[in-house]
Amino acid sequence: MIKNLNTIIKDPEKDMISKKLIKAILELNEANLPALGSLGTIEKVLELYTLTSCFYLVFYQDELIAFLVLMDEKSSYQSPNYLFFKSRFKQFSYIDRVAVSSKYQRKGIGTFLYSQITDLIKGQRLCCEVNTVPMNITSYNFHHKLGFKVIEECPFGKKKVAMMIK
Secondary structure, three states, X not given: OOOOOEEEEXXXXXXXOOHHHHHHHHHHHHHOOOOOOOOOOHHXXXXXXXXXXXXXXXXXXXXXXXXXXXXXXXXXXXXXXXXXXXXXXXXXXXXXXXXXXXXHOOOOHHHHHHXXXXXXXXXXXXXXXXXXXXXXXXXXXXXXXXXXXXXXXXXXXXXEEEEEEO
């Protein structure tokens, strides 16, 4: 694990987010395609931010190296994956996306982010999805190792995703 990480939790109800940070989030998101869906524009990042319960950001030497986007059951997010969980659970936290800079992958950053989020949500159900077509084996194995279980596999167009909870 990398030492001297700086973490910031940005809450859209309390925190403004700078254009510089929005641009860094967009660049990191797009660098993680196709594992993540494209956001494409700064406006889409801002729109996503307003729908979240928080953006969990990780910096190393003032560089954004990772982020995790978390939503709760109160969001008006219209993603089919999010709506899958919203239709089944009264209370939950949903991980919409996680991005880690390629030079910091496999260094414990993802595990660190998930442990921080688990502490933040205090025992609440944690939900996410992982692509199975095309297969994202790295993400699937990562989530399995952390105790996530597949509750259903759903097709979405040409993709298929495993809906997972912990």
